[in-house]
Amino acid sequence: MGRYILLRHREIPELHRLDVYLRHGGYEAWRKALTSMTPDQVIEEVKASGLRGRGGAGFPTGVKWSFVPKNVFPKYVVVNADESEPGTFKDREIMEGNPHQLIEGALLAAYAIQAERVYVYIRGEYRSVARRLEAAIAEAYAAGLIGRNVLGTNYSVEMFVHLGAGAYICGEETALLESLEGKIGHPRVRPPFPATFGLYGQPTVVNNVETLANVPPIILNGASWYRTMGTEKSPGPKIFCLSGRVRRPGNYEAELGKITFRDLIFGEEYGQGLLGEERTVKAILPAGASAPMLPASALDTPLDYESVQAAGSMLGSASIIVLDDTVDIVWAAYKMVRFFQHESCGKCTPCREGTYWLRRVYERLVAGRGRPKDPELLESIARQMAGKTLCPLGDFATSPVLSSLKHFRKEYEAYIPQPLEAPVAAPAGTVETVPGR
Amino acid sequence: MLREKYAHEVEAILAKYPVKRSAILPLLYLVQQEYGYCAEEGIREVAEITGVSPTEVREVVGFYSLFYDHPIGRHRIQICDDLPCALRGADELVAHAVRRLGVQPGETTPDGRFTLETVMCIGACHRAPAMQVDLEFVENVTPEVFDRIVGDLSRDGM
Ligand SMILES: Cc1cc2nc3c(=O)[nH]c(=O)nc-3n(C[C@H](O)[C@H](O)[C@H](O)COP(=O)(O)O)c2cc1C
Ligand code: SF4
Ligand code: FES
Numbered sequence: 001m002g003r004y005i006l007l008r009h010r011e012i013p014e015l016h017r018l019d020v021y022l023r024h025g026g027y028e029a030w031r032k033a034l035t036s037m038t039p040d041q042v043i044e045e046v047k048a049s050g051l052r053g054r055g056g057a058g059f060p061t062g063v064k065w066s067f068v069p070k071n072v073f074p075k076y077v078v079v080n081a082d083e084s085e086p087g088t089f090k091d092r093e094i095m096e097g098n099p100h101q102l103i104e105g106a107l108l109a110a111y112a113i114q115a116e117r118v119y120v121y122i123r124g125e126y127r128s129v130a131r132r133l134e135a136a137i138a139e140a141y142a143a144g145l146i147g148r149n150v151l152g153t154n155y156s157v158e159m160f161v162h163l164g165a166g167a168y169i170c171g172e173e174t175a176l177l178e179s180l181e182g183k184i185g186h187p188r189v190r191p192p193f194p195a196t197f198g199l200y201g202q203p204t205v206v207n208n209v210e211t212l213a214n215v216p217p218i219i220l221n222g223a224s225w226y227r228t229m230g231t232e233k234s235p236g237p238k239i240f241c242l243s244g245r246v247r248r249p250g251n252y253e254a255e256l257g258k259i260t261f262r263d264l265i266f267g268e269e270y271g272q273g274l275l276g277e278e279r280t281v282k283a284i285l286p287a288g289a290s291a292p293m294l295p296a297s298a299l300d301t302p303l304d305y306e307s308v309q310a311a312g313s314m315l316g317s318a319s320i321i322v323l324d325d326t327v328d329i330v331w332a333a334y335k336m337v338r339f340f341q342h343e344s345c346g347k348c349t350p351c352r353e354g355t356y357w358l359r360r361v362y363e364r365l366v367a368g369r370g371r372p373k374d375p376e377l378l379e380s381i382a383r384q385m386a387g388k389t390l391c392p393l394g395d396f397a398t399s400p401v402l403s404s405l406k407h408f409r410k411e412y413e414a415y416i417p418q419p420l421e422a423p424v425a426a427p428a429g430t431v432e433t434v435p436g437r
Numbered sequence: 438m439l440r441e442k443y444a445h446e447v448e449a450i451l452a453k454y455p456v457k458r459s460a461i462l463p464l465l466y467l468v469q470q471e472y473g474y475c476a477e478e479g480i481r482e483v484a485e486i487t488g489v490s491p492t493e494v495r496e497v498v499g500f501y502s503l504f505y506d507h508p509i510g511r512h513r514i515q516i517c518d519d520l521p522c523a524l525r526g527a528d529e530l531v532a533h534a535v536r537r538l539g540v541q542p543g544e545t546t547p548d549g550r551f552t553l554e555t556v557m558c559i560g561a562c563h564r565a566p567a568m569q570v571d572l573e574f575v576e577n578v579t580p581e582v583f584d585r586i587v588g589d590l591s592r593d594g595m
Contacts, residue, residue, distance in 0.1 A: 074455075086558040087521045124503045125559045127572045160453045165462055166502035168557065182461035182487065184500040200456055243521040243562035250563045288558075289520065321521050321562075335520040339557055345500075 005229075005237045006213050007253045009097030016132065018139040021100040027145055029219035030104050033111055034153050037219075042112040046215060048223035050235040055080055055171075055208030056287070056316045058234075058305045061215075067195035068113040068203045076204040077110045078180065078194075079120040079212060082164060082171035085288035086339060087319035090239040090251050091209035095122075095129050098213065099136035103159065105212030107146065108219055110157045113205055118159040121176050124166050134161050168343035172391050173206040175345065186347045187391040210239055230256035234304035240264055244322035245279065246271040257304030261286075261294075264303065265322055274324050283323040283407065287316025289336040290396035292403035293323075313403075329408040330415055333400045334362035340397035351394035354385035358401060370416040375405055439482050443467055447486065457487045461497055465504055474505040502556075503572075510545040510552035512590050514538075515569045516578075518555045521562035530566045531555055533580045537587060550591065 002011045009015040012024055021027070033042050047062025068075060079102070083091040094102055106118045122130045137159050140146045148156045162180055164170050170179045174188035177199050198204020214236055218226045230236045234256040242264055243249045252270050261284055265271045274281065281296040291314035294301075301311040308315040323332055341355035358381055361374055371377075382398035389395065405412065439447055450463045461483060468479030475498045484491040498504045516534060518527040531542065534553055540546055542555045561567035564576030570586060 083560055084558065086519045087562050088558070089560040089563055092560045123560075124501070125556075125569060125572065128574065162453075162459075163462065163466065164501075165465070165504055167500065179462070180459060181456065182458035182489075182497070184497055241563070243565070244524045249565070321524070323524070327524065332520060335523055339519060342557060 004253055005217055006094065006101070006210065006239055007097065007251065008101070015098055016096070016100070016136060018100060018136070018143060021098075022143075025220065026100055027104055027140075029216040030107055030145065031151060033108055033219055034151050034155060039112050039114055042108060042219060045223050046112070046218060049214075049218045049226040050223075050233075051211065051214050051218060051226070052234065052305065053208055054210035054214070054238065054317070056085070056290070058315070061207065061211055064195065064207075065109065065112050065205055067193070068205060069196060070114075072203050073114075074117065074202055075113055075115040076199045076202060077106055077113065077115045077118045078173075078176065078199060078204055078206045079106050079118065080171065080173065080176060080206055080208045081120055081122040081126070082168075082176060083126070083209070084123055084168040084171050084343075085290060085317050085319055086336070087243045087285065087288040087321045088241050088317050089243075090241050090317075090319075092126060092129055093239075093251050094209055094213050095126075095133050099133050100140065101213045101216055102133075102209055103137060103140055103146075105215035106159065106207075107150075107157060108215045109205055109207060109212060111155060113203070115205070116157060118157065119180060119199070120159070120161045121170070121180055122161060122163055123170075124164045127163060130161050130163055137161065167345070168339075169345040169391075169393060172393065175391070176206065177204065184345075186345055189390065230258070231302075231304050231306075233306055238303070238318055240303060241317070241319040242271050242322070243319070244285075245275050245324040245327065246273070246322050247275060248272045254303070257302045257307065260300050260302050261320065262299040264320060265299075271322075274322070276324075279324045279326065281322060282325045282327055283329065283332075283404075285321040285323070286313045286318070288319040288321065289339050289400060290314075290392075291316050292399045293407065294403075295407045329404050329411045330362070331366055333404040334359075334366050336400035337362050337397065340393065344393060344397070348390040348394070350385045351389040351391075351397065354381055354394065355397050357381050358397065365412070365415045368415070368417065370412075372416055374416060375409060375412045379405060438478065439464070439467055439471065440486070442471070451486070458489055461487055461489070461494060462501075465494075465498065469504065473511075474508050511550055513552050513554065513569075513571055514587075515554045515556040515559070516542075517557070517559050517561070517565075517567050519558040519562075521558065522565040522567055525565040527566040530568075530578055530580070530583065534583060537580075537584060551587070 014020045043065045051061045052058040110118050146159050167185045169175045170185040172187050175185040179185040194204045227235045238256045240252045248271050266273050283293045285293050286308050294313050298311045301307050305315050337358045341359040344351050344355045346352045378401050382401045385394050386398050450460045464483045480494045481491050484494045498506050516531050545552045561576050566578050567576045
């Protein structure tokens with residue numbers, strides 16, 4: 001077995017072609033499941049593997065599949081290929097380089113819950129990626145791997161690609177289902193959950209692209225093989241998206257919990273250090289804009305769900321954005337708040353209004369018109385949002401604010417002009433004045 | 438109009454879904470292909486095909502950032518200035534684009550050739566700064582690359 005489980009196209013040229021994929025063990029898991037496993041056995045194997053969703057929440061995949069009622073039809077599998085978290089570009093690489101492994105994983109999910117259709121919801125900006133995936137699906141249809149009575153069995157399944165049209169919120173699974181139904185992408189109130197009330201009100205499994213790409217090797221080699229990788233609670237391989245002020249940004253596949261932020265950023269086979277020998281890490285964003293930033297003291301945290309949580313953040317989509325000592329934290333927080341304000345769907349007031357006011361305050365801060373009470377104001381706006389919104393986006397929006405204030409409050413103070421009554425400049429040689437105090 | 442000129446496409450789209458309403462997004466992409474934006478005539482036809490009111494279709498157009506309710510330039514240049522790209526020169530690239538095209542983000546050049554936009558992350562942060570031109574990726578964009586692309590597109594057709 002090669003170095004890669006997911007990014008196998010890095011070792012096998014032309015792996016996006018069906019003939020090449022077949023020559024390298026492709027669709028053997030599909031054949032195995034269809035001819036020698038019951039749907040429940042597939043679910044049990046995935047459960048036993050400990051695979052956790054790679055879309056952000058880390059929910060156990062096999063458990064999710066087991067929530068789907070057995071005797072309600074039709075059922076659907078929806079592949080979440082909306083990939084819009086800032087700093088995330090892993091699903092794109094899977095779909096471009098190794099699309100058949102995603103297709104095979106989605107088929108296995110469909111068989112496990114006895115779904116008759118799979119929809120792949122791809123963000124509109126990935127139109128070129130969607131075309132490649134459609135070509136791969138067409139090849140699989142032509143080879144009898146998808147369609148009526150697959151491989152001579154009595155199981156039939158269809159697969160379609162559906163293009164989104166530019167909205168981060170459609171990555172949230174219930175907003176995605178609304179969007180797939182032709183509506184605006186407003187999240188639904190839960191419960192009911194998609195497992196019982198999903199697409200068109202039918203039982204539906206929604207899984208991330210990377211999650212599903214893990215399934216064929218699990219079915220082919222077994223859960224105990226899978227569990228030899230990663231940690232007890234976070235088994236298996238993971239793709240880490242590395243971006244920001246590093247020398248070699250990109251996707252890196254590694255076992256969960258076996259490398260640290262430091263390895264990923266500085267390791268010879270990974271990021272190879274920062275842009276400039278003399279630079280140092282100031283902060284790390286472990287999951288794009290959505291999880292709290294961590295200071296450089298967290299560099300030796302292992303990259304698995306539990307460890308990053310223990311360090312005070314979330315591994316989420318594992319989109320690691322690196323900020324070095326040249327980066328202005330207030331400006332970085334402003335960029336992220338601007339993102340959430342732009343992407344708030346507007347359905348609930350605390351998020352719609354909260355992101356608007358956060359953005360207003362940041363705009364005046366970075367324009368040099370900050371007010372002494374602005375840090376407190378930001379905290380109070382964020383507190384009025386946290387836990388009070390319909391979907392997690394409202395909470396996500398508070399994390400750049402609260403985490404930057406927690407670790408880098410001094411940088412905010414530097415943005416607030418000195419009050420007029422304060423001494424304009426201290427006489428040379430005396431105590432330094434702290435801006436804004 | 439759509440049903441005559443794109444009969445085959447419309448049929449293929451409708452065949453993908455058990456519920457017609459799901460065809461709204463793909464049909465709106467066809468409308469934009471035909472009219473250059475979501476023209477009122479196209480919106481009404483999408484409403485007829487899918488059996489919803491034109492108001493609901495208009496609401497969909499308004500919600501998604503890749504749909505336009507007004508005419509835009511023949512080529513759409515969307516520069517990502519989200520955090521990861523901005524850590525690697527995106528704001529400078531936007532400034533260059535503004536100078537080169539003579540318009541602000543959100544505006545169209547007077548000759549109707551280019552619409553310039555800044556957009557949120559497009560999934561190319563490892564090749565930042567990045568942009569899309571008519572939804573095709575252009576990555577590791579330098580001012581020279583930008584000028585070459587604008588130059589090439591300025592020579593095509595009319
Ligand atoms: C605002 C928001 C955006 C999200 N965006 C994505 C996304 O782009 N891709 C994704 O797979 N999951 C995304 N999710 C998570 C999904 O709601 C859902 O948990 C996931 O698709 C489940 O798949 P998994 O169990 O395989 O991870 C998002 C969640 C929220 C709240
Ligand atoms: S929290 Fe924000 S994104 Fe989520 S439903 Fe409310 S307004 Fe929409
Ligand atoms: S931030 Fe620009 S492509 Fe991701």
